[in-house]
Amino acid sequence: MAFQEIKLYQVGTSVVGNRLLDPEHRTAQARMGRSNTLTSGHRACQGCGEALGARYVLDAAMRATGGNMVAVNSTGCLEVFSTPYPESSWQLPWLHSLFGNGPAVAAGVAAALKAKGREDIRVVGQAGDGGTVDIGFGCLSGMFERNDDVLFVCYDNQGYMNTGVQRSSATPPAARTANTKAIGPEAGNVFGQGKNVPRIAMAHEIPYVATATVADLHDLEAKVEKAMTFRGARYLHVLVPCPLGWGANSADTIRVARLAKESGIFPVFEGERGEVTAVSKIRRQVPVEDYLRLQKRYAHLFANGAAGRPDIVARLQEEADRNIARYGLLGGEL
């Protein structure tokens, strides 16, 4: 009989695998023999979004490159929990140098491969938000500007979690961290522009920029694979909730990421050469409050007994609304 194209009404394209799908169309994570570039035994906290995000990204990149790939890692949680002597959790060639130089090291690796005529081997650089948007930012911008053949991935958990949850320039307003405590008249992190590195990356007009979350594996993998079709500098910014730093349940890591996207507070989009080319629409819109309430770093906004800070919640909702308007996150085809 003519077999109709599988339309996954049951689980759509959101689950990791689907026994009904042609294996070619399942996620890399569904594969029995997936790379597990970051394997078991690492010391990430329970429910770590970054551990999950890193494996998602690198396994997809390994699939896209046929395993012809090397990774460069900046200092941070990901590096620390994966490589305490004498055990490494990595299963690909991997180099860690410093906190602030990941993009430059990756650029150097790419240059070496080019010089050796081995451009078939692709380079992925990766860092947390601190290593990307703060201390590594100069090197990152240089890498973008030179259009080095590197996919740089920022696993954004919105703070310096490795050093004990301090604020980074990716920490959102009102969030409590170890140095923006819920004390004083303006509790939590200050309101401000933050540092929107995906947009800054786009301002460099590099070939490809995308944001993603660990809540949408298909989207994340598609972006990694797409990134690998380009040569030159590419940037992927992945939201990876941190159960410890955000004060969320370890079982809620993906849920929190999903609500970040569904509330509009974290816009998921992609761009090429400086222009936004696609956005991930909100499927089931939720108020920002639903997202905030899962996280103790915002607990002061909903203080027990006290009135809480509905004014701040409203400001955060305004930010989400601004994203929704700016990127057109509502309506149309999902």
Add this chain to the structure above:
Amino acid sequence: MLRQIEGSQAVATAVQLCRPEVISAYPISPQTHIVEALSDRVRTGELAGCEYLMVESEFGALSACIGSSGAGARSYTATSSQGLLFMAEALFNASGLGLPIVMTVANRAIGAPINIWNDHSDSMSMRDSGWIQLFARSNQEAVELHIQAFRLAETLSVPVMVCMDGFVLTHAFEAVDLPSQEQVDAFLPPFVPQQSLDPRDPVTIGAMVGPEAFAEVKYLMHAKQVAALDEIPRISEDFAATFGRDSGGLVRPYRLDDAETVVVALGSVLGTVEEVVDAMREEGVRFGALAISCFRPWPLEEVREALSGAKRVVVVEKAFAVGAGGIVGQNTRLALSGLPTEVYNVVAGLGGRPITQASLHGLFADVVEARLDPRRLHFLDLDVALVERELARAGQGRRSGPHAENMLRDLGVVASGSV
């Protein structure tokens, strides 16, 4: 082939002959002419198979070399002064990872106050970074040290810094005998990295090491540097066999036989020192000189042996540890520990101040005639009146105390020694 050539151009040629695969650099005077020349040669194709990265900072420059070296490419960079300090974190990282990067340091003072001229403050500040530090006396030697540096670095998997005096050497035109590509190829085999990022043989490079093994890792780094003390002379001998030129090694004696007073120095000042030594000899004073070609690792035994016959040693150095004293001087004292030799430590040529034959002659006369206190640190050609005025003015504002008073007295002695 003997050519009248600028030092930077000569060094660029030497680097080119070493067939680097990745060059990554950020401009800073007086290093610029070297990397500009290399950029030209990559663009023209004279330097084939090489990627040149124009990075956003020195930190980025060395970081890119860490990446390229980690990926198994022969990697080179060059910097000076502030640039070297901006690399500091990456310097320690490169040596810790055992990456055989070669870097030219066109030596220059460190600010503030900002100063572009030559001294050794930059290299000396990074003396404990785990890099081998070779000092060139001339552009000829600079050329040769670069060729030896790549072989040394790759033999031991350790980064090597070739230090040459900024402007004094980098911008000086003089006759340099440049080797042929065939000679260099015969001496320097293609780079086979000890470890590299290779999908066919993946490893994890750059692990976190805790108290249980950190000391051992550091000990092994130390052992590798100590091993360089054997390797450097070997490479020097091989070099002589290939190129017919004697250069490199750990120390270079000059007229040490029967010398009672030996001047110890690094870099281009040796030329001046040797002339003054000759002059002193002509005056019947038994002078000699010892060039430190390799400052890190510190060739303690070789220095001790070379200086063992001297009554006095005068260390003339272009940097010092503020608040503590001379750096080469302290190392020399350590080498002579237990011997009766008096060591005089003189700081000279800071921020590009010329070290004249006259000044050195006066200094040496002071030493021979015991007008200098060997326990003090001395500064050549210091404007004593000026600093006295300034110190006095500062002293009015607050109690200066006995230490500062003593320092003033020392200064007076040195200044009076100038001819």
Add this chain to the structure above:
Amino acid sequence: MEKPFAITLDIGSSRANKTGSWRTERAVYVNRMPPCNDGCPAGENVQAWLYEGEEGGAGYERAWRQIMVDNPFPAVMGRVCYHPCETACNRAQLDDAVGINSVERFLGDEALRQGWTVSVDMTATGRHVLVVGAGPSGLSAAYHLARRGHTVTIKEAGPMAGGMMRFGIPRYRLSRDVLDAEIQRILDLGVTLELDSKVTDLAALAEQYDAVFLAVGAQLGKRAYIPAGSAAHVLDAVSMLRGLEEGEQPLLGRRVAVYGGGNTAMDAARTAKRLGASEAIVVYRRNKDRMPAHESEFMEAEDEGVLFKWLTTIKQVDQGKLVVEKMELDETGFPQPTGELEELDADSLVLALGQDTDLSLLEGVDGLVVEDGVVQVGPDLMTGHPGIFAGGDMVPFERSVTVAVGHGKRAARSIDAWLSGAAPEPVARPALATYDTLNTWYYSDAPRTHRPVLEKARRESTFDEVVQGLDEGTALFEARRCMSCGNCFSCDNCYGVCPDNAVIKLGQPGEKYLIDLDYCKGCGLCVSECPSGAIQMVPEEI
């Protein structure tokens, strides 16, 4: 490669670090009871057969065989079942219930098209079981007993098998070709069917068999006392439908009134329309909300032009007219007379007031207890007489084809156990897979498809099936809307979302995943992200 000490490490060496020791809770795979299965009177494992059917192609036959484990009438069920499975379906809380019934019909019809059969896979036991009545319950019991290796004889009083499936359900709801085919498939297992064999003396007959299953149904139409003129034309719905099936043409006239509010009333009114009545009106003493007829039957009847007169009782029947009284509901919802009378034109009155069982055959059987006109049975459906079991409409349960089929299966299991002297295997009832155990994010937005319906003109004039089957594509679509509540459907989410790679995918059909307790840190992400709620956290014994 000669690696430097400590700063360079072997890949994957962290597997030596067993992070499972961090755990205080562990993830455990479970099978919860899907609400569809829970709600199925025939005990079908709906979730399981939808799972097979989702695959399409070869999966259809596996799905059909899964239905056949519990129910020999998929094609009949797909037409006449009032599908409590769909009422219970969790998907109704998301968008619309899965069209389970229509998929079942598709599978049943596909089996008939393809000629799929079942076989007896057990050796003959040598035991002989008598089944009295060839209705849904009796046929179901015969089927299950035969598949368990017993010899089965069915004695049926009437001229054809099928019982109420044939004589109670009009052919516009259930094509007789379909019914005949599904009955024949049962008989093909070697079941002996004796028609026109009314059992009158069970006590004597039972001696000849190892066990007996009574399933005579309830086909006596209840009569109510209504004063009627001599020329009044009054008949009961069951007799009318039965007569029609046996080839009679009841004389109903142009205007037909049907008295009652159940499914049989709907059938009678719709049949009257098809027999040429210009007007069919249902008279019911309560209102629409309290009518026992199934919503779909009411809708279809109304769509076909059947009229309804609510809150009305019939006081008297005369030629060409009825005298009716208006009622009103009291606080308890019970209808009370108002004394307000009116006349209603009607050439005939069809009574659809419920059915009774003819229990005359039971006389002289020891131990049988009859209460309220039905035979009392235990949970195993055995009557007070050892070895005699009863089910279907003659025992005190809800009366429907599906319930009857379920009784047949349950009785067969009990009889099988009784014959072997063993207690029936206890059926484990796992915890219900409630909506809150699901993570519905993962299910695509997919409102249900509706089965095509015969156009009105043909419906009013013919007995063609009103509700059509789904085509293959839409049946597949419907099957794939199943959320597999409480049961793993191999979506790989647990395997994918574990940050510690502590879920092992076995990859073999039926072998799904294992938690690797060496590395599971107990974060619970797999539980949160399991769409179907098939994993739960349990405290670790420390």
